[in-house]
Amino acid sequence: xxxxxxxxxxxxLPSLTPAQRVMGLFGFWLVLAVxxxxxxxxxxxxxIDTEVFAPLSHRHWLGTDYLGRDLGSRLxxxxxxxxxxxxxxxxxxxxxxxxxxxxxxxxxxxxEQVAGRLMDGILSIPSLLxxxxxxxxxxxxxxxxxxxxxxxxxxxxxxxxxxxxLRIARMDYITVAVARGEGALFIIWREILPNMRGPLLADVGxxxxxxxxxxxxxxFLGLGVQPPLVDLGSLVRENVLGLxxxxxxxxxxxIVIGVLTVGINLVLDGTSRR
Amino acid sequence: xxxxHMISVRNLDIVGHRPDGGTVPIVRDVSLEVREGQMxxxxxxxxxGKTTIxxxxxxxxxxxxxxxxxxxxxxxxxxxxxxxxxLRGFRGRTISYVAQNAGTAFNPALxxxxxxxEPARVHWAMTRQQAERKMIELFRALALPEPETIGARYPYQxxxxxxxxxxxxxxxxxxxxxxxxxxxxTALDVTTQIEVLAAFRAVLADRGITGVYVTHDLAIxxxxxxxxxxxxxxxxxxxxxxxxxxxxPQDEYTRELVAACRIxxxxxxxxxxxxxxxxxxxxxxxxxxxYGNRTAEGLxxxxxxxxxxxxxxxxxxxxxxxxxxxxxxxxxxxxxxxxPWAAGQxxxxxxALAPAVADxxxxxxxxxxxxxxxxxLVLNPAWRIGATIExxxxxxxxxxxxxxxxxxMRLLDMVRLPHALLERYPAELSGGQKQRVNFARALAARxxxxxxxxxxxxxxxxxxxxxxxxxxxxxxxxxxxxxxxxHDLHAVRAVCDQVAVLYAGHVVEQCDSQSLTAGAHHPYxxxxxxxxxxxxxxxxxxxxxxxxxxGAPAAQRRADGGCQFFSRCDMRMPGQCDRGxxxxxxLPDGARIACYRSxxxxxxxxxxxxxxxxHSYES
Numbered sequence: 001x002x003x004x005x006x007x008x009x010x011x012x013l014p015s016l017t018p019a020q021r022v023m024g025l026f027g028f029w030l031v032l033a034v035x036x037x038x039x040x041x042x043x044x045x046x047x048i049d050t051e052v053f054a055p056l057s058h059r060h061w062l063g064t065d066y067l068g069r070d071l072g073s074r075l076x077x078x079x080x081x082x083x084x085x086x087x088x089x090x091x092x093x094x095x096x097x098x099x100x101x102x103x104x105x106x107x108x109x110x111x112e113q114v115a116g117r118l119m120d121g122i123l124s125i126p127s128l129l130x131x132x133x134x135x136x137x138x139x140x141x142x143x144x145x146x147x148x149x150x151x152x153x154x155x156x157x158x159x160x161x162x163x164x165x166l167r168i169a170r171m172d173y174i175t176v177a178v179a180r181g182e183g184a185l186f187i188i189w190r191e192i193l194p195n196m197r198g199p200l201l202a203d204v205g206x207x208x209x210x211x212x213x214x215x216x217x218x219x220f221l222g223l224g225v226q227p228p229l230v231d232l233g234s235l236v237r238e239n240v241l242g243l244x245x246x247x248x249x250x251x252x253x254x255i256v257i258g259v260l261t262v263g264i265n266l267v268l269d270g271t272s273r274r
Numbered sequence: 275x276x277x278x279h280m281i282s283v284r285n286l287d288i289v290g291h292r293p294d295g296g297t298v299p300i301v302r303d304v305s306l307e308v309r310e311g312q313m314x315x316x317x318x319x320x321x322x323g324k325t326t327i328x329x330x331x332x333x334x335x336x337x338x339x340x341x342x343x344x345x346x347x348x349x350x351x352x353x354x355x356x357x358x359x360x361l362r363g364f365r366g367r368t369i370s371y372v373a374q375n376a377g378t379a380f381n382p383a384l385x386x387x388x389x390x391x392e393p394a395r396v397h398w399a400m401t402r403q404q405a406e407r408k409m410i411e412l413f414r415a416l417a418l419p420e421p422e423t424i425g426a427r428y429p430y431q432x433x434x435x436x437x438x439x440x441x442x443x444x445x446x447x448x449x450x451x452x453x454x455x456x457x458x459x460t461a462l463d464v465t466t467q468i469e470v471l472a473a474f475r476a477v478l479a480d481r482g483i484t485g486v487y488v489t490h491d492l493a494i495x496x497x498x499x500x501x502x503x504x505x506x507x508x509x510x511x512x513x514x515x516x517x518x519x520x521x522x523p524q525d526e527y528t529r530e531l532v533a534a535c536r537i538x539x540x541x542x543x544x545x546x547x548x549x550x551x552x553x554x555x556x557x558x559x560x561x562x563x564x565y566g567n568r569t570a571e572g573l574x575x576x577x578x579x580x581x582x583x584x585x586x587x588x589x590x591x592x593x594x595x596x597x598x599x600x601x602x603x604x605x606x607x608x609x610x611x612x613x614p615w616a617a618g619q620x621x622x623x624x625x626a627l628a629p630a631v632a633d634x635x636x637x638x639x640x641x642x643x644x645x646x647x648x649x650x651l652v653l654n655p656a657w658r659i660g661a662t663i664e665x666x667x668x669x670x671x672x673x674x675x676x677x678x679x680x681x682x683m684r685l686l687d688m689v690r691l692p693h694a695l696l697e698r699y700p701a702e703l704s705g706g707q708k709q710r711v712n713f714a715r716a717l718a719a720r721x722x723x724x725x726x727x728x729x730x731x732x733x734x735x736x737x738x739x740x741x742x743x744x745x746x747x748x749x750x751x752x753x754x755x756x757x758x759x760x761h762d763l764h765a766v767r768a769v770c771d772q773v774a775v776l777y778a779g780h781v782v783e784q785c786d787s788q789s790l791t792a793g794a795h796h797p798y799x800x801x802x803x804x805x806x807x808x809x810x811x812x813x814x815x816x817x818x819x820x821x822x823x824x825g826a827p828a829a830q831r832r833a834d835g836g837c838q839f840f841s842r843c844d845m846r847m848p849g850q851c852d853r854g855x856x857x858x859x860x861l862p863d864g865a866r867i868a869c870y871r872s873x874x875x876x877x878x879x880x881x882x883x884x885x886x887x888x889h890s891y892e893s
Contacts, residue, residue, distance in 0.1 A: 172646035173654040176715070179610045179631055180669060181639045194656030 019201055022267050026205075029260060032076075033083035040073035045228050053239075053247035065239050065249045074230055078253060081231040082260075085146055086211040092150030093211075094204045097157025102165040102188045119155035127152045127214055135223050145224060149214060153207045160203045164196040205268045209261045216257055232257050279347075280452060280484040281308040281331060286344035288326055288335060288508075300326055300339060301508040308501070310451075313478065313485040315499035315516065317492065317531070319734035320705075323508035324488045328454045331486060332369055333361045349451050366393045370445035374457040376437035380429040387425030390444045399448050412443040415480065416473040434598075435466035439473050446477065453478070454486045459494065463597035463761060464805040471497055471807075472818050490734060492535040493807030496520055497814040504528045520809055534735040535809060537742065539767040539788060552624070555723050555755045556586040556609070561618035563601075563608050574616050578604045580779045582618070586723065591749065591756040593770030593787055595763060595802065601779040602759045603647070606727045609757070610644045623722060640670045643716035647728040649708040653700035659711055660696035666718040685714040689744060706737035710744070717748070723755045730765055742768050763790070763806045775799045778838035780856075785865035794877035796867050798839045837870065845871055 041060075042048055047068045054064040062072040104112040122130070134148045168174065169192065177191050193200075212232075218224035219233025227234070232253045239249035288301035301323045308314040316324040326339070333353040335341060346353040349368050356364060365371075370393070373379045380389055390412075391405040400408065406425075413421035416439040429437060438458050445453050455474070459467040475498055478485055487499055495502055495516055503513040504525065512525040523529045551557070561582045564574030579601045586592045596602050607613035609620065611631030620627045622642060628634050646652045653662055663682040667673040673681055683693050689710040700708055709729055716724050726745070730738035746769055748754060758770055766773050770787040775798060783796040790803055804817055836852040837843065843851070847870060856868045859876075869876060 171654075172648055172651040175607075175612060175646060176644060176652065179612055179639065179644050180666065180719075181631060181634070181636060182669070191654055195654065197656075 018267075018270060019197070021270065022201060022205060022264070025264060025267050026208075029079070029083050030087065033080045033087075036076040037073075037080055040070075040076045042070040042073045044074050044077045044230060045069065046073075053242045053245050053249055056248065062252060063248045065235075066241055071249050071252065074235060075232075075252060075256065078230045078232045078235050079256065079260075081142075081225050081229055082212060082215060082233070082257075085142060085225070085231070086149065086208055086215055088146045089149035089211050089215075090153070090204060090208045092146065093153035093207055094157045096150070097154045097159075098161040098200065099188075100154075101158045101161030102192055103184070104162060105165045105169040105192075106184050106187065115158070119158050122151065123155040123159075127210075128217060131214060131218055132221075132223060135218070140223060140226055142225070142229075145215065145218075149211045152214070153210060156210075157203060157207055161196065161200060164199055165192050168192050168195050202268045205264050209264055212257065212261050232260075279307045280310045280312075280349055281306070281314070281486070282345075282347045283307070283327070283331070284345040284347075286327065286330065286346060287342045288323070288330060288339055289342045290339045297342075299508060301330075304344075304505075304508070304510055306503050306510070306513065308484055308486065310484055311482045312501060313487055313499045315495040315502040316486060316488045316505060317490065317495060317502055317519075318505035319490055319531075319736065321507075322505040324505050325456055326508075327505070328456055328486055328488045329371075331452070331454055332365050332371055334365075363397065366397050366448050366450065367399070368450055369452040369454065370448065370450040372438075372442050372445045372453060372455045372458050375461050376441045376458075377429075377434055377461070379441055380437060382429050384428075385425065386427055386429065386432070386440055390425065390440060390447060393444060394447045397448055405447065408447055409443060412446055412477075413440075415477050416440075416443055417469065417476075418443075433466070435462050435470050438462065438470050442474060442477070446481070446483075449481075450483070452484045452486070454488070456488045457490070460489070460491070464763070464807070465597055465801060467494075468805045468807070468814070468817055471814055474498065475814065491807065492520060492532060492735075493809045493813075496809045496811055497807060504531065517811065530736055532809075534739040535764075537739055537764045537768040540746065540769060553588050554585045554621075555588045555623060556584075556757070557619075557621040558582055558584045558609070559619050559621075561608065561615045561620065563604055563613060563615045572616075577779050579608065579615075582776075582779070582781050584774050584781060584784060586755050586757060587771070589749070589753045589755055590771040591745075591758050591769050593766040593773040594757060594759045594776055595761060595766055595773060596776035597761065597802075600776045602761075602776055603727055605776070606644060606725045606757070606759055610642060610725055611639075636670070640719045641722040642725070643719050643721040643723070644725040644727065645712050645716045645729050647731060649705045649712065649732055652712045653703075653708055653715075655700050657699075658696065659698055659700070659703070662700075662711065663696075663715055663718050666715055670719050681718070682714075685718055686711075688717060688748065689714045704737075705733055706741065709733060709737075709741055713741075713744070713748075717752075717754075721754060723757065725757045725759070727759045728761070730760065730762065738765070745769055763803060766790075775802065780838050780868065781866075782839065782869070783865070783867045785861075785867075786863060789863070789865070794861060794865075794867065794873050796839075796869050796876065797843045797845045797871075801842075801844075837868075845875070847871075 048060065048070050049064045049068040052064060052066050052068050054060065054068070056063050060070045060072060062075065065071050065074060100115055104115050130152055131148050135144060138144045174187060174191055177187055182191070215224055215231065216233030216236070219231050220237045222237060225231040225234050235253035236250055239247065242250040283304060283306045286301055286304045287299065289297040290300050291297055304327060306314065316328060318324040326336070329335065330341060330346060331348055331353065333356055341354055351364055351368065380386070387406065387409060390409050391402070394400050394405040394408070395402065409425060410421050413424060418424055418436060418439055432440070442458070458474070459470050462470060471494065487495070489495060499516050501514065502516045502519045504511045504519065504527065506527050512519060512523065512528045519528060520532060523532050561579055562573055562577060563579040564577040566574055566576040569575055582605065584592065594602055594605060604613055608615050611627070611629065611634055614629035622638060625638065627638060631639065653659070660679065660682055663685060664673070664678040667678045667681050679696070682696060686693055686695060691707060691710050691714070695703065695707065695711070703711065712729070730741055733741065742765055745756065749756065756769070758766070760766060766787055767790065772784060773787045773790065774784040775782050775796060777798050783799050785795070790799070804820055807813060836854065837856050840846050840852050851870045857870065858866050858868045859873050860866050861873060867873070867876060
């Protein structure tokens, strides 16, 4: 047992800090999202074969989908939309949530009351239901998707960062900074934020995973990314018939969703255990 | 097996396991013995392994540590070879433990009685009725108020001193042969500590219990222990009878420790009390701080500080003493503008200060610096030491780059720290080093007045003594004034010119720090001064004999006027002290005392008829 753990220790890259490892994995997905489609052998909408749900072959490495399109190319495009939409929405939710969460530790009590009740309000609506309503009302453009996902996950980021910041705001070094006359922005950015980097990174990662899962759910229900665009959830939905034939077209996008979310989750777990 | 040695530890080694698989020695080759009915003190600073040794007597080591060698024999049991099951019976029946912080050792959701009799129930020692009778008996022996009914209360309803005694009752309920006390009075006020100590001593002597007492306070050792073992870095430096160790220490470290506990009063004469207004750096008059609803006059209903008037002469040190909850820290926050006052005036260097820090000028903020209490919380863990100090230099003096770095180095020299520390993070520093950096940061602003809020409270005595020395030295070279907030009267005598005594938000007295033990004083000042343990055997008995026979009720803030100290005072005059404003006497040397009694009465408390018992007044 102990021999095994030392073996694992030797395998680890010692030069990477936990934060670098998370950013590294995330960077890989981002590069794949941006550059992946350039390597796609076919256009995503191009029907290349008369055989639907074709198995893996040298012509189309990952087989074809329900219309005979190249699954590999479509997967590369799907990763692009899933990762980019979720990245933008996470940036939105965490940006707003964290800023508001830290700021309300320093502002008058009524601001926290207003912000806190608003966040509780959003939090009390089931996220999928909320997304369905917003999309039904405002349409399913990519911007609407990004903003919807962003708003839904803002309260979580707000709660977490506020809890973290409250603990830090009570520290004597903050008292000293306030007594020195430092501005609120300096205290938020330089005094408080660096001390919550670790837990916040984990939180941002989790928000990203939630966003991936919710977007995939929405797309699976037909409310997310619309054709001709494609994301991982819609790939699963349109090829769901292939389940009967044991086709890769439905299994592979599912596996990619799993690898994306579980992978980030595992790396995050590694950081928190440190 | 001879029972003469109740506890015998031979060549004990305890190691801690590092995450990388290596081990760190925590306790090295420690041997000690305790005879039946005696009390052994384990003395040492933090990290000396004293608690680790004490816990090992119960067969317990902290997670990640292990006993790697040696033998522990307690009351005939070989502790190191016991199984889990045997240990369970052994703990509680044979040996029990009283932890440091009673406030967190009790479960807030259960009543006191349920928790105190739990050990007896767990070990099937007696029936519930027997246990309850035993509990009440113990409560009485430990001088707890209302022994019959106190068990029905919950932890939040009781004071720290009471909880500490209740925890001792919990430890004693199974009639153990040995009790291990782990710094049981460290978190208490001196006035409470003395009562707890007296209660412990009486109970232990009465039952012939063998004890181990872990502490860093040599004055307490002198009161309660027969033998002492001085530890450092997990090794025994010296052991022997308490009288010999305190009176004639052989080991160099022990001598240092004894010297640190006997801080001499300052050699330089105190700054005069009655100084002209221009000679004062800070003046507080009738400052009121509070919270809650406003009264008709627009003042807060609940007061933390009530009509506080103080003055700090230029270049001198004003000590502020009082028990926890008296408003000491609020006073520091008020002066530094973090807690705005509701009424009153604060004049700093001839200018009236704004109540809130945001409304003060940069120059005012620069000249008034605060050094906060807890060394672990005062430095931002995400910043290197250099960045912490240089930020102040940039902020107040506009220094940048090499200039700031050079100045930061000069400041580190001033507080006697190596320059290499500039590149370190706070987590890599010791408590004393952090407190020095904290000081250097305040000095970086080139202040006129530094507010020191309990800066030595969390430090080991040797380190604290060095910090006090540094303070005095800096005052001499830089001419800074200090406000020194503390509950440690030795420290007050070592560094302060004057001292203000705070009780329940009122300044009951401001006087010369050297005259604390002589002349006319407020009854509370005398109580406080007489409660500070002295390093001589028999002090406890003398001090208890001087005290009011009745147990002191907890301080209650009175809203109806009259003296706040009334219910605890041994010189109270019912019908007079409890109504109307308290007159303030000014003594010839400038000292001020707020009391109804005349100065003559206060100077000779023995000549005054004893106070009427409290209940006769209240009925």
